[in-house]
Amino acid sequence: MVTGPDSLYVTLLILLHSLTSESVKFQVLGPTEPIVAVAGDDIILPCYLKPNISFEDMRVDWLNLDSDFKDERVYRYDNGRIVYDNQIRSYRGRTSLFTEELGRGNTSLKLTRVQGSDEGRYKCFVKSKDDYDDVTIQVLVTAIGSKLVVSLEGRKDGEMGLLCESEGWHPEPDLVWLDSKGVSLSAGPPKVQRDYEGFYTVKQHVIVQETDTNLFTCRVSQSRINEEVETEVHIPSE
Structure with a gap:
C-alpha cells in the first residue's frame, strides 16, 4: 500500500487523468x-x-x-x-x-x-x-420572381394566343390565366424550368376567344411564402 507523498502524487495523477478524459466529451x-x-x-x-x-x-x-x-x-x-x-x-x-x-x-x-x-x-x-x-x-x-412578361403570339378567326412568363422564383410557383371576371382559363399545366442555381422559371401559353373587353390577367403565386404577383393585359381589337 502506497502512503505519504507518493500516495498523494498517485491520487493527483488519477484525478488529472479523469478530468482530462471527461473534458473531451x-x-x-x-x-x-x-x-x-x-x-x-x-x-x-x-x-x-x-x-x-x-x-x-x-x-x-x-x-x-x-x-x-x-x-x-x-x-x-x-x-x-x-x-x-x-x-x-x-x-x-x-x-x-x-x-x-x-x-x-x-x-x-x-x-x-x-x-x-x-x-x-x-x-x-x-x-x-x-x-x-x-x-x-x-x-x-x-425568392420572389421577376415582373411578369406577357406577349401576344398571334391571332386568327377571333382567337388569340397569349404567353405569360416569370423567372427567379423559389420554391416552385403556380401560374394561372384569368378572364375579365376572374374566372380561371383552361390552359393545361404551366411549363416549369429549374436553373443551375435552383431558381424556377414558369411560363404558360393560353388560347383565348376575343371578347368585348379583351382583358386578361396572368397570376403567379407561391403559397409557402405567401407571395402573389399578377399583371392585367388588354389586347386591342383588330
Whole structure:
C-alpha cells in the first residue's frame, strides 16, 4: 500500500487523468427551428460545442443531406486547416467558419449569396480523437420572381394566343390565366424550368376567344411564402 507523498502524487495523477478524459466529451448543438433565407443574402448556420471546449485539433464536416452529390461535402475543417478536396462545386468560395471563434467551440457555418439550390437539411458533424456528435439544421430558401412578361403570339378567326412568363422564383410557383371576371382559363399545366442555381422559371401559353373587353390577367403565386404577383393585359381589337 502506497502512503505519504507518493500516495498523494498517485491520487493527483488519477484525478488529472479523469478530468482530462471527461473534458473531451462534448455535444453538438444547433437551432431546432428552420432557418429561412432570402435568395442573395448571407446567412449563418449556428453550431456550437457544449461545453465550449477548443475545437482546433478536431474535425468538422458540414454536409447537405439533400444534395445529389452524396460523396461530397459543403465544407471541411480538419486539424487546423481547410480541406477543399471533395467540396461540392456550388459551395466553393461561399462557405467559411469563424476561425477566431473555434477556440470557444463555435463551429457555425457562414454561407454567402444564398441560392435556391442551397435549400435542404444540413448536418454539422464534429469529431475528436475520443468522441463525435452532430446536429441537423433545416434551411428554407425564398425568392420572389421577376415582373411578369406577357406577349401576344398571334391571332386568327377571333382567337388569340397569349404567353405569360416569370423567372427567379423559389420554391416552385403556380401560374394561372384569368378572364375579365376572374374566372380561371383552361390552359393545361404551366411549363416549369429549374436553373443551375435552383431558381424556377414558369411560363404558360393560353388560347383565348376575343371578347368585348379583351382583358386578361396572368397570376403567379407561391403559397409557402405567401407571395402573389399578377399583371392585367388588354389586347386591342383588330
